[in-house]
Structure formats: structure tokens, C-alpha cells
Amino acid sequence: MNEKAMFQLTYGLYVLTAVKDGKQSGCIINTAGQVTNSPNRIQIAVNKANYTHDMIMETGKFTVSMINQKANFDLFKRFGFQSGKDVDKFEGFDGFALGENGINYITEGCNGYISAKVEQTLDLGTHTLFIALVTDMDVLNDVPSTTYSYYQENIKPKPQANQNKSDKTTWVCKVCGYVYEGEELPADYICPLCKHPASDFEKQ
Ligand code: FE
16 A cells, blocks of 8 residues: 555645634644535544644634635744644734634635534544534635645745755755754654654655
């Protein structure tokens, strides 16, 4: 079995937002899609480690903002590489607006949003699958949606080229582009920028 076949699936990228007790938060997901159209329903799968996951479990509602090709890397750092448990992800940010469900949707680097109300959940171990009825949605601009491949090739910073011509081995985080210098990457290494594990690093 060739597990790389999973990479042949196409993925979009989305900012998933929720609100609980007046606190707005969000995270980045690549698992959202329409499942029915009469009425409109969408599905999202969310890692249980995400603070946004618990907010949705408790409140039963969320908004998905579709990231477009003009999004900059800062949007990914803000919503993807830190935890809503520790920080207010909206602090110092004005690229959003308040949706009619009381949840912020993202206007910066996104081309539309869909708000939904959870109808069913399925426990998938590491993730919860939420099936939800669309309650509101709008198109914000016509910049094409980004795919995960587009993010990899055009939005994520390129690894710094080795300035000195030494033969130093480097390992590059496939998720955020962080460069680790060293012959061997420790097996328990965690990317300091995006917190992904050693398995997401590629030897250069
Ligand atoms: Fe990283």
C-alpha cells in the first residue's frame, strides 16, 4: 500500500472559527466540503487537540472562511501555528467581520464564508466529524480559493538557501518551511514555529 496516494487528493484551506462565552477563536483546517445541497450541508473534520474543536462541541455552531490565493503567510501563522488556549487570535487583527451567528468570519485573504449549525457528530478517534446545516453564507471576492498545493508552492516561505557553501544537512518543515540544521533530526523534534512533529520534516 502506497500511503502517498493520500496526497493525490485535493485539499482546500480554511479558517474555522467559533465563539464561546464571548471569546472568538479559530484554527486552520483542510477538511471541509459540501455533503448535501437540498438543504445545504457541509462536513468538517477537526482535530480534538484544537481549542476550536471544544468550542464547537459545546456551542454546536461554526463558520468556515475559504482562504484565497492572495492570503499571506501571516494568516496561517495567526490561526494555524498557535493555540487559542494560550492567545487571543484576533488581537491586533482587523481582517474579519461579525457574522449573523455571532461568530467572526475572515475577510482578509478569504473569498467567502459559510456558517453552519451542527446536526450530527461522529467520533473518529483523533478527530470529530461534524455534519452541519448551512445557516448563512456569502461570497467576498473572486480571488480563486487556495489549495494545499498552492499554499506549499506560493504562500509558504521558501527555505533559506544555504549561504555558505558548507555541506551542512538541513531539514525543512513541510508545513511551515522552518529550517533545522543538523545531520540527524531528533525523532521527538517538534517544529518551533508550527508545532508539527519530526515526521513532517524533509531532509534537504
Ligand atoms: Fe513547521
